[in-house]
Amino acid sequence: EVQLVESGGGLVQPGGSLRLSCEASGFTFNSNAMSWVRQAPGKGLEWVSAISGSGGNPYYAGSVKGRFTISRDNSKGTLYLQMNSLRAEDTAVYYCAKAGSGSYWLFDFWGQGIMVTVSS
Amino acid sequence: DIQMTQSPSTLSASVGDRVTITCRASQSTGNWLAWYQQKPGKVPKLLIYKASNLESGVPSRFSGSGSGTEFTLTISSLQPDDFATYYCQQYSSYWTFGQGTKVEIK
Numbered sequence: 001e002v003q004l005v006e007s008g009g010g011l012v013q014p015g016g017s018l019r020l021s022c023e024a025s026g027f028t029f030n031s032n033a034m035s036w037v038r039q040a041p042g043k044g045l046e047w048v049s050a051i052s053g054s055g056g057n058p059y060y061a062g063s064v065k066g067r068f069t070i071s072r073d074n075s076k077g078t079l080y081l082q083m084n085s086l087r088a089e090d091t092a093v094y095y096c097a098k099a100g101s102g103s104y105w106l107f108d109f110w111g112q113g114i115m116v117t118v119s120s
Numbered sequence: 121d122i123q124m125t126q127s128p129s130t131l132s133a134s135v136g137d138r139v140t141i142t143c144r145a146s147q148s149t150g151n152w153l154a155w156y157q158q159k160p161g162k163v164p165k166l167l168i169y170k171a172s173n174l175e176s177g178v179p180s181r182f183s184g185s186g187s188g189t190e191f192t193l194t195i196s197s198l199q200p201d202d203f204a205t206y207y208c209q210q211y212s213s214y215w216t217f218g219q220g221t222k223v224e225i226k
Contacts, residue, residue: 035215045156045164045207047215059214062121095163104152104211108175110163 002026004096004111011117016086022079022096022111030054030074033099035107036081038092038116048094049081050105064090086118122146122210126218132226139195141221143208148188152212155184155193158220159204167206168193198223 008020022034035050049070050059058070069082079096093113099105123146133139143153155168166175168184171191181196195202203225208218 037215044220045158045209045217047217050215061214100169105215106154106166106169106211107209107215108166108169112163 002098002109004098004109006094006096006111006114009094009114009116011119012086013120014087014118016118017082017084018086018116020081020083020094020096020114020116022081024077024079024096024098027098029072029077032101033105034072034079035097035099035105036070036079037095037097037107037110038090039095039113040089040092043092046092050099051079083116086116088118090116091118092116122149122213122216124208124210124216124218126206126208126221128221129219130222130224132224133198134226135198135200137198137226139198139202139223141193141206141208141223143186143191143193143218145189145191145210149210149212151187152210153184153186153191154209154211155182156207156209157202157204158207164207195223 003025005023012018036048051070067085071080095113096111097107098109100108125144127142151171153171156164158164172184183194205220205222207220
């Protein structure tokens with residue numbers, strides 16, 4: 001059974017940093033690209049970042065480029081999102097999502113999400 | 121960047137109704153288009169991938185069609201469990217979601 005469990009969220013002040021983790025199980029982690037998607041309170045879904053199964057080729061949305069860094073540790077089956085210079089508009093539920101096989105990355109399974117609140 | 125626009129934003133319907141949601145892309149996405157269902161406080165659930173392929177376990181009353189820049193999600197006979205928000209997403213060039221369509225009880 002595929003499981004994705006996010007952790008590391010919480011309340012942080014504007015300008016602060018936070019690192020999210022997503023622990024994966026139930027599939028061959030290094031075979032699948034992974035992604036972060038967020039949803040601000042009462043709003044729609046926004047793709048944030050993605051990374052290939054090998055850990056190379058990271059991709060970022062323009063709204064987070066230069067502030068967020070995606071990475072993965074395949075030996076631990078864990079995906080990370082380092083978030084720096086946080087802003088109020090980064091407040092959201094952050095979902096970890098697994099991509100299916102294939103050259104076009106489709107998010108076929110999502111974690112339960114973790115809340116990040118940026119406020120003073 | 122490819123922009124995705126869904127219509128309508130809100131849809132009021134009754135159980136048994138046929139419901140159609142439209143998603144338009146600012147440029148061609150081929151068939152690389154997915155539909156997700158999200159209920160309040162829940163995780164998005166994949167319904168349709170590659171424009172018209174039903175994800176395993178999804179009821180056959182859901183169907184998807186289209187290619188290029190125009191896509192539709194159809195629910196042939198709306199059931200009580202289907203009242204939710206639906207999102208389209210292109211995965212042709214990076215990843216972009218539509219703004220969502222809320223299907224509510226009429």
